[in-house]
Amino acid sequence: MSFASLGLCTPILEAVANQGYEKPSPIQAQAIPAVLEGKDVMAAAQTGTGKTAGFTLPILERLSKGPKVRANQVRALILTPTRELAAQVGVNVATYSKRLPLSSAVVFGGVKINPQMMRMRQGADVLVATPGRLLDLYNQKAIKFDQLEVLVLDEADRMLDMGFIRDIRKILAVLPKNRQNLLFSATFSDEIRQLAKGLVNDPVEISVTPRNAAAPTVKQWIHPVDKKKKPAVLAKLIQEKKWKQALVFTRTKHGANRLTAFLEERNIKSAAIHGNKSQGARTKALANFKSGEVRILVATDIAARGIDIDQLPQVVNFDLPNIAEDYVHRIGRTGRAGAEGQAISLVCADEYKELTAIERLTQQILPREEVFGFTPAIKLAESQPLRPLKAKKPKKPKKPRIEHKDGQRSGDSASGHRTASKKPQSRRTNSASNDNKPQGRKPQKNKPTGTGNKSRKPRTSA
Incomplete structure (x- = not known):
């Protein structure tokens, strides 16, 4: 065609x-x-x-x-x-x-x-x-x-x-x-x-594409690494593999700034793109990345939407995303139009839950490769056998809202509180009819306590 x-x-x-x-x-x-x-x-x-x-x-x-x-x-x-x-x-x-x-x-x-x-x-x-x-x-x-x-x-x-x-x-x-x-x-x-x-x-x-599937031309793997060692591992990969262009994803804006500064200190030309950057700065960073002036573009998920670069060779998950579907969106930046690409994830022990969700969503166990000299002190747990994804059940229709009775808090029914009975209501009605009576608290009589005959003083207003 x-x-x-x-x-x-x-x-x-x-x-x-x-x-x-x-x-x-x-x-x-x-x-x-x-x-x-x-x-x-x-x-x-x-x-x-x-x-x-x-x-x-x-x-x-x-x-x-x-x-x-x-x-x-x-x-x-x-x-x-x-x-x-x-x-x-x-x-x-x-x-x-x-x-x-x-x-x-x-x-x-x-x-x-x-x-x-x-x-x-x-x-x-x-x-x-x-x-x-x-x-x-x-x-x-x-x-x-x-x-x-x-x-x-x-x-x-x-x-x-x-x-x-x-x-x-x-x-x-x-x-x-x-x-x-x-x-x-x-x-x-x-x-x-x-x-x-x-x-x-x-x-x-x-x-036209299987749900939650990456392009078959994208090679995916993870590097188990301690959280504090991630910046050093990334710098090592960039320098040893001689990456000319890589898109790196962080979970937070501050994390993107810190990582960019770390790479710049090691003479790796980098730029950050996220929501706190001005539009001019974001446009300039993206243009410099496309032209090759910047080797590493560090981005958050939202800011990366719209980054369209032909033949982008590497995508790195510096932090795994909280939402498993975002992993597929991220690595979809490489391997476009039949080209080959690489998706590398730096995963610490704290991210095991996110890794499990990604592997279950994509229905594949990601291969693991340790980086020489960076064996994690806290070992990343082994992946669990894959379970097939269950089809989502249709949402139940919401129950009609029950009008609350006078004096009952709106959230009482939802919170499991019992509805006010008739007895307290009548008591409240009686008290309401005696508005002309003094509402002050009656002084309490001296009562013996279990520790002696000390009397409790009436409360006085401040």
Whole structure:
């Protein structure tokens, strides 16, 4: 199958050919015809499968045959969870539309809003945006959706993980009802399907990669190592293996900064990219990494979304992720388009639980290799025999909320407290009717105690 057989016009085919692509990937072969037919699509696709071109190419084909975009209007809206992914998708759109009379724009937070407002005065056939900045621009009347034809939610699973569901619902509420909807996600979780119910209509469902599976061309293994020795082990691997380019994942922003400083002290050119960095710093770090000026890019999971580098040879898990699915997302940065890649994880004894979850999710025991001179003092426990993954049970419908009685705390029923009986209620009623009586506490009579005839003094107010 060729791109020409999918019904794309000559300018798009030339742009694709200039990028060196000859045959569509499985996700492209299925998604492009469905989008061209105007159908709603739900596609499960991991990073590196070519999904961006899977929706970009047919959208450009459809828009090229439509009316000219008006001022402040948008004809196709692509929502992404992070700035980096928005920028990357924007580059793809601009590349493939170079020979078409179409315009595109990218808007995200972390930079000044005024230039974006000025840009949107011309309108954009394709707008790539993060949810928060899009709402800001809409509320300032810089963006209108009267001409909107297509909505794309890219990496919808990550949007939900990052808490964008409220913003997404606000955006959906102001869009025209008559539109084409495309939803792309790594998996079709229960939460994604719940979101899809109010979004897509009779969608074509596409799933081209086994769930939670990495590309077969990626070689995976772990190095058992003590937690405090991880930076030294990483530096040793970089220098001895002569890695020219590696993407390293840490669990925290501060951890990324500390590791970058450690590597820089050893003359290993490195840069960190995470949420606390300014947009300018993140863009510069990514550009330097792509150009080869920076050898090691240290990133957190969220910031790494949108990092799209051809032939990235190594991905290193300096810290294992808390969520096993993120392991698959991480190592999906290497081994793209049939190329070979390596995924190396530095694992300490404290991360045994995370390692077990990853091995169970991917249904494979990761090989172990000790680094010479760094035998861990605290041994990493052996992997358990793999158990097959159980299918998730459908969630039980929530019980109808029971209205609480007067005087009962709202959480009493949920916490297992008994409901107030009639007797205490009547007692409270009686006390309520005697409002005119003094409410002060009666002085207690002197009572003998077990230790002597000491009397208890009445409490006095401070």
